[in-house]
Amino acid sequence: MDTTDDAWRVVLAYVRRWQVEMCYRSCKTDLAMESPRLWFWENRLKLLLMASLVYAFLLSLLTPPLAPLVQEILRHWCHRTGKRHRQVAIPLSRLRSALSSLWLTHHPSLSYTTPDSG
DSSP, rough: OHHHHHHHHHHHHHHHHHHHHHHHHHHHHHHHHHSSOOSSHHHHHHHHHHHHHHHHHHHHHTGGGGGGHHHHHHHHHHHHSHHHHHHEEEOOOHHHHHHHHHHHOOOOOOOOOOOOOO
């Protein structure tokens, strides 16, 4: 390293790396996947695909049109008090917990029936 620009490049590279690490940590925590015990590659791939689907679903809930729905779900199923908690960004782990509580109380119907063609 010869110049301050070289030093800054190294610092900024570590900053980018840290963002990746924090994102990875957050994804593992938010999806409750800290230590999966899967030995076979096919099983790991299935778990990764399911986690990707769940993560995409949770992220889709954070779109602005769904904000009122998400706020209601959080208010009733993962309530937090205080002004600070109402103003911070919603971690996916809290949203996942709220949906889990909601679905444990009110089991969603996953059956699909086709309308009569009659």
